Amino acid sequence: GQNIDQPTEMTATEGAIVQINCTYQTSGFNGLFWYQQHAGEAPTFLSYNVLDGLEEKGRFSSFLSRSKGYSYLLLKELQMKDSASYLCAVRDTGGFKTIFGAGTRLFVKA
Amino acid sequence: GAVVSQHPSWVICKSGTSVKIECRSLDFQATTMFWYRQFPKQSLMLMATSNEGSKATYEQGVEKDKFLINHASLTLSTLTVTSAHPEDSSFYICSAPELGAATTGELFFGEGSRLTVL
Numbered sequence: 001g002q003n004i005d006q007p008t009e010m011t012a013t014e015g016a017i018v019q020i021n022c023t024y025q026t027s028g029f030n031g032l033f034w035y036q037q038h039a040g041e042a043p044t045f046l047s048y049n050v051l052d053g054l055e056e057k058g059r060f061s062s063f064l065s066r067s068k069g070y071s072y073l074l075l076k077e078l079q080m081k082d083s084a085s086y087l088c089a090v091r092d093t094g095g096f097k098t099i100f101g102a103g104t105r106l107f108v109k110a
Numbered sequence: 111g112a113v114v115s116q117h118p119s120w121v122i123c124k125s126g127t128s129v130k131i132e133c134r135s136l137d138f139q140a141t142t143m144f145w146y147r148q149f150p151k152q153s154l155m156l157m158a159t160s161n162e163g164s165k166a167t168y169e170q171g172v173e174k175d176k177f178l179i180n181h182a183s184l185t186l187s188t189l190t191v192t193s194a195h196p197e198d199s200s201f202y203i204c205s206a207p208e209l210g211a212a213t214t215g216e217l218f219f220g221e222g223s224r225l226t227v228l
Contacts, residue, residue: 033216042203042219043154050214087153095159096142096207096215102153 002026004101006088011107012078020073020104022088033098034062034073035087043087047073075106083108112138112208116220123194124228131189131223133204139184140206144217145177148201160187160204194227201225 003025012018024032031050035043049055049064049071061074073086088101113136123129133143141162146154158179159167166179178190191198201224205217 031214033214035217040201040222040224042222043217044219045216048214048216091215096144096209096217097156097159098144098217099156100146100154105151 002090002099004088004090004099006086006101006104008102009105009107011109012075014078014080014108014110016078017074017076018078018106020075020086020088020106022071022073022101024069024071024088024090024101026090026092026099028093029066029090030093031091032062032064032071033089033091034060034071035089035100037085037087037103039085046086078108080108080110082106112136112206112218114140114204114206114218114220116204116223118223119221120224120226122226122228125195126193128190128192129194129225131191131202131204131225133187133189133206133220135185135206135218138206138208140187141184141209143181143187143204143206145179145187145189146203146205148203148222154203157189162187191225194225196227199225199227 006022034046037043047062054063059076064071085103087103091098115134143160145157160181162181168174181187203222205219207215
């Protein structure tokens with residue numbers, strides 16, 4: 001079966017750092033993605049990991065451990081505009097079919 | 111990045127009618143597109159994989175006769191919700207991977223279509 005777990009909600013303060021965790025159990029694995037989605041809008045791509053380790057991209061970093069079925073998204077220097085849902089997604093092998101977790105709603109407060 | 115356009119953005123229809131939603135890749139060819147549905151405060155649920163020139167592949171629990179998918183060209187996929195009912199009211203969103211040696215194959219999403227069935 002396919003199972004992707006991430007916290008439902010998180011709250012953090014402007015300027016701080018927040019880490020959003022994701023664990024997954026899927027029948028196949030060909031990469032893990034993080035997307036950002038503002039309410040009522042389409043998701044936008046943030047990061048991609050296919051090998052173990054950390055990928056850094058400006059204020060955003062993502063980590064993957066395939067043996068543990070675990071990833072996290074790290075957001076630094078939080079801004080109010082970072083308030084959104086963050087979706088962890090796993091791509092299946094043999095194609096581009098991608099399954100999404102339920103998403104983590106992040107609230108950034110002043 | 112690649113651009114995917116979806117139309118219409120909003121649609122309100124009467125129960126029992128059919129609604130067609132279009133998804134276009136504007137600057138790349140998409141042999142595969144994915145249709146998702148999203149209920150309020152929930153995540154994206156994959157409905158089906160749309161394959162250019164062949165039948166769509168539906169996820170378990172999705173009625174293929176109710177959600178008709180046609181992928182007639184490399185840049186257009188359509189989703190038709192037939193005999194819509196209020197429980198079909200949702201946010202429908204399409205996506206496509208941009209393939210190529212320099213890409214990760216991440217999904218590019220259309221703007222989404224919010225369907226309200228009265």
